[in-house]
Amino acid sequence: MPTPHAVRAARFVADSDRAHWHDQALWFVRVKRDRMAQSLPEWEALRETAAGIKAHTLSRLGDFLEQFEERAIALGARVHWARDAAEHNAIVLSILESHDVKKVVKSKSMLTEECHLNPFLERHEIEVVDTDLGERIVQLAGEPPSHIVLPAIHKKKEDVGEIFHRFLKTEAGASDPKYLTEAARQHLREKFLASDAGITGVNFAVAETGGFVVCTNEGNADLGVSLPKLHIACMGIEKLIPRAADLGVFLRLLARSATGQPITTYSSHFHGPAAGGELHIVLVDNGRSKILESEEFRRSLNCIRCGACMNTCPVYRRSGGHSYDATVPGPIGSILGPARDAKKYAGLPHACSLCGSCTDVCPVKIDLHYQLLTWRGEIGRRGLLPWSKTIPMKLLAFVLKRPWLYALAGRIARRVLPLVPRWLLYNRLNDWGRQRELPQIPKHSFREIYERRQRQSQ
Amino acid sequence: MSDASASRSEILSAVRNRHVPAAALPDLTGAWITFPDRAAHFAETLRSVGGTCVDVAGIEELRVALQSLEPVAAAKKVYSALPEAAPSTFDMAQVADPHALDDADVAIARGEFAVAENGAVWVTDANLKHRVILFIAQHLVLVVPRNQIVNNMHEAYARLRFDGPGYGLFLSGPSKTADIEQSLVIGAHGPRSLTVYLLDGSA
Numbered sequence: 001m002p003t004p005h006a007v008r009a010a011r012f013v014a015d016s017d018r019a020h021w022h023d024q025a026l027w028f029v030r031v032k033r034d035r036m037a038q039s040l041p042e043w044e045a046l047r048e049t050a051a052g053i054k055a056h057t058l059s060r061l062g063d064f065l066e067q068f069e070e071r072a073i074a075l076g077a078r079v080h081w082a083r084d085a086a087e088h089n090a091i092v093l094s095i096l097e098s099h100d101v102k103k104v105v106k107s108k109s110m111l112t113e114e115c116h117l118n119p120f121l122e123r124h125e126i127e128v129v130d131t132d133l134g135e136r137i138v139q140l141a142g143e144p145p146s147h148i149v150l151p152a153i154h155k156k157k158e159d160v161g162e163i164f165h166r167f168l169k170t171e172a173g174a175s176d177p178k179y180l181t182e183a184a185r186q187h188l189r190e191k192f193l194a195s196d197a198g199i200t201g202v203n204f205a206v207a208e209t210g211g212f213v214v215c216t217n218e219g220n221a222d223l224g225v226s227l228p229k230l231h232i233a234c235m236g237i238e239k240l241i242p243r244a245a246d247l248g249v250f251l252r253l254l255a256r257s258a259t260g261q262p263i264t265t266y267s268s269h270f271h272g273p274a275a276g277g278e279l280h281i282v283l284v285d286n287g288r289s290k291i292l293e294s295e296e297f298r299r300s301l302n303c304i305r306c307g308a309c310m311n312t313c314p315v316y317r318r319s320g321g322h323s324y325d326a327t328v329p330g331p332i333g334s335i336l337g338p339a340r341d342a343k344k345y346a347g348l349p350h351a352c353s354l355c356g357s358c359t360d361v362c363p364v365k366i367d368l369h370y371q372l373l374t375w376r377g378e379i380g381r382r383g384l385l386p387w388s389k390t391i392p393m394k395l396l397a398f399v400l401k402r403p404w405l406y407a408l409a410g411r412i413a414r415r416v417l418p419l420v421p422r423w424l425l426y427n428r429l430n431d432w433g434r435q436r437e438l439p440q441i442p443k444h445s446f447r448e449i450y451e452r453r454q455r456q457s458q
Numbered sequence: 459m460s461d462a463s464a465s466r467s468e469i470l471s472a473v474r475n476r477h478v479p480a481a482a483l484p485d486l487t488g489a490w491i492t493f494p495d496r497a498a499h500f501a502e503t504l505r506s507v508g509g510t511c512v513d514v515a516g517i518e519e520l521r522v523a524l525q526s527l528e529p530v531a532a533a534k535k536v537y538s539a540l541p542e543a544a545p546s547t548f549d550m551a552q553v554a555d556p557h558a559l560d561d562a563d564v565a566i567a568r569g570e571f572a573v574a575e576n577g578a579v580w581v582t583d584a585n586l587k588h589r590v591i592l593f594i595a596q597h598l599v600l601v602v603p604r605n606q607i608v609n610n611m612h613e614a615y616a617r618l619r620f621d622g623p624g625y626g627l628f629l630s631g632p633s634k635t636a637d638i639e640q641s642l643v644i645g646a647h648g649p650r651s652l653t654v655y656l657l658d659g660s661a
Contacts, residue, residue: 048484185647
């Protein structure tokens with residue numbers, strides 16, 4: 001049985017033009033990232049510093065959370081704590097209900113995606129509009145984002161044209177990004193003006209000040225929270241950093257790593273509610289404290305959600321974000337996914353060639369490919385591997401432990417394989433035979449050739 | 459609410475009970491990038507992100523420049539935080555509901571300082587009645603003293619104090635998106651253009 005990722009990826013690559021286009025689109029972003037990283041002589045020092053700040057924060061997370069809460073309350077914000085997604089959603093709903101809110105605009109927040117906040121609020125008859133253009137596209141299409149920074153990267157402009165024609169009444173067949181973006185601007189402007197509350201994510205929360213920073217290019221977070229009186233900011237507990245000055249390090253890394261920009265267009269610092277307004281901050285654990293416990297996987301909490309590991313990943317680029325079937329796809333998602341549900345996401349750490357490119361680009365120095373390898377062992381130990389992997393591996397281990405058997409098997413294979421008909425080697429049962437050809441079978445093994453040469457030279 | 463405080467103490471004890479090795483908080487002094495001509499680098503970087511940077515020698519020159527700036531010349535509704543350089547067309551003090559600013563064509567605001575490395579300007583809502591004006595106007599103009607340009611973000615944060623309620627942002631270029639096929643489109647939700655005037659001879 002192939003893993004679900006492989007099945008979903010197979011669907012994606014079935015349209016090879018689209019798969020190629022997707023690959024190129026992401027590689028373009030990776031190249032922009034490289035240009036930005038190389039323009040700063042101190043890039044490596046920045047990464048090192050960022051990783052150090054995160055390590056320190058995680059070592060005293062409880063203290064920083066309390067400090068942040070105390071400062072945020074002093075600034076006039078209200079702070080809520082949620083153990084899991086259900087509690088997070090209930091808190092957000094109760095705040096909205098107590099203000100009699102019917103319409104909400106939301107800027108990009110992977111946490112609310114993780115908690116499936118939208119469908120929850122919709123079930124309670126609250127309209128939620130995602131205002132990031134990419135998120136709005138996938139929201140209208142009824143899909144989850146396929147990338148954490150570029151939610152609609154899997155959509156071609158013609159697809160967007162079709163979606164907008166259906167929902168925003170743009171001209172049929174129109175696919176000019178400028179025209180479509182303008183249509184979305186008009187459509188979303190109405191939503192901004194009609195909303196009763198704004199929800200945002202949080203990129204960084206500062207323990208010493210009690211404030212937080214939200215980064216966007218479109219300005220949707222700021223527009224969304226400065227019209228209504230109510231602002232709800234939802235954040236994972238790992239978003240904390242100790243000092244405001246640490247923002248200098250992270251804001252220098254984030255946009256350069258994410259999209260190859262020197263900084264996002266808007267990096268907004270919220271300290272307390274706006275005059276006459278109300279600010280709620282929801283701190284969410286949802287499995288993060290469990291990851292904190294693990295020596296091997298703790299560093300995955302360093303993640304600042306820049307998406308650089310996805311843009312560089314040869315598997316992600318060629319299989320698309322939806323093939324991961326997880327809120328966070330790509331290399332970091334293949335670590336966070338199994339931490340959440342090892343059984344459901346058992347296949348993800350194998351959707352990786354261990355090339356290590358993700359580790360090289362990660363701005364906070366997460367050792368991604370080592371963690372992916374560690375997960376593979378962990379998934380094996382927990383008995384979550386499919387038999388298509390366990391049986392061949394057991395067989396291989398049995399043979400490799402016995403040099404005489406290995407030599408014998410080789411000798412037989414060299415005789416027999418050239419005689420086996422193609423249909424027996426390349427069929428549905430043999431995953432390895434798909435898109436792969438066996439090499440030319442040599443007459444003799446290396447060991448045989450070596451021994452013969454030794455004999456001749458004596 | 460007892461349930462709420464239970465969650466709080468549960469999360470705090472969960473993160474405290476983990477054996478996370480101690481790690482020192484890094485010192486932030488470093489050989490961070492500097493530029494021989496900060497204004498020139500700022501202007502070049504701002505241009506690369508879709509903004510425009512213009513040098514003006516004084517208020518009078520700024521006034522003339524603003525008069526001929528296309529969005530201002532064409533504007534019906536203008537908010538100006540610098541009445542000495544350009545007049546507002548309405549009295550912001552009389553605006554009770556920020557939604558009424560939806561038809562603003564141009565906002566002219568002050569930037570405290572600029573950052574050479576990334577073309578960003580630090581702007582706060584300290585003197586703005588409705589901060590939404592920075593995002594809802596069709597075009598944005600920022601005026602920054604030319605002698606207030608730092609090299610990098612570390613120098614920027616060394617200037618900033620967050621010791622009370624407030625709002626501020628680094629703003630770099632006009633509102634933009636590349637969410638449709640990675641094609642850059644200027645004017646996503648916010649201003650369709652950003653012009654930064656570097657004003658000489660002011661502090």
